[in-house]
Amino acid sequence: MKKLGILAGVGGVALTAILAASTAGSADDSKLEELKAQGFARVAIANEPPYTAVAADGKVSGAAPDVAREIFKRLGVNDIVASISEYGAMIPGLQAGRFDVVTAGLFMKPERCAAVVYSEPVLCDAEAMLVKKGNPKGFKSYEDVAKDATATIGAPGGGTEEKLALTAGVPRDRVIVVPDGQSGLKMLQDGRIDAYSLPVLSINDLVKKANDPN
Incomplete structure (x- = not known):
């Protein structure tokens, strides 16, 4: 993994x-x-x-x-x-x-x-992205996702993160609506998305519960 x-x-x-x-x-x-x-x-x-x-x-x-x-x-x-x-x-x-x-x-x-x-x-919270270790695609913003023609990002449907990605220029077909956090984590682990976006507190909670030594 x-x-x-x-x-x-x-x-x-x-x-x-x-x-x-x-x-x-x-x-x-x-x-x-x-x-x-x-x-x-x-x-x-x-x-x-x-x-x-x-x-x-x-x-x-x-x-x-x-x-x-x-x-x-x-x-x-x-x-x-x-x-x-x-x-x-x-x-x-x-x-x-x-x-x-x-x-x-x-x-x-x-x-x-x-x-x-x-x-x-x-x-009060900030937005965040969950990515593979080392951040292989070098994402620092939603605009970076938009510039990479092969990159996909997961986000909750109707949420702030989905809108931020679309506003930054990520095409609709590369913004993947994800039903819940566990699904987003699994999709990233399986390589079906390159990043998953949620607030910092939510991302930290996902990582903690995953308890993945890798």
């Missing part, structure tokens, strides 16, 4: 927070009372440790849902019920009323802030 390495900080720093559909005034109070009566809040998450994680028994944990669970308790809402969603479907699902809140590594961007209301930031 080939050795793997991490390129941290590619693509800069971003903030993540809890977000909700944009409402105002009495509508906010009415929604909170509705959630109190319901006894739980429906939250959208991504299965991306350490931001969010779903155990084999279905229990949801991780930085984002743990913070959300505590916040809702303090607001008088006893629990959260989580549903896994692709990043690109989170805000549309929130706007359509399928979720009450999104709590995931959904970075704060101007276009998203125009559509939804974010909480105060709860995490």
Whole structure:
């Protein structure tokens, strides 16, 4: 098995927070009372440790849902019920009323802030790439991936990393949508992609759990 390495900080720093559909005034109070009566809040998450994680028994944990669970308790809402969603479907699902809140590594961007209301930031992280040890293709940025006509990069569908790669000029057919972190790790180990992009915390979590001496 080939050795793997991490390129941290590619693509800069971003903030993540809890977000909700944009409402105002009495509508906010009415929604909170509705959630109190319901006894739980429906939250959208991504299965991306350490931001969010779903155990084999279905229990949801991780930085984002743990913070959300505590916040809702303090607001008088006893629990959260989580549903896994692709990043690109989170805000549309929130706007359509399928979720009450999104709590995931959904970075704060101007276009998203125009559509939804974010909480105060709860995490700050940077983008990263997981590559084979020694970084054989010499990637230092998404632009480097774009310049290499044979290079492919994996990223979550609808996530920041997918957009950053496309904006940097990586052709659509060389940006491979990967359903989850374990799949991305395996695809890189098997040589099906040349890099896998996620935030630093997520990449570090993947490498730690892989426990691969090679």
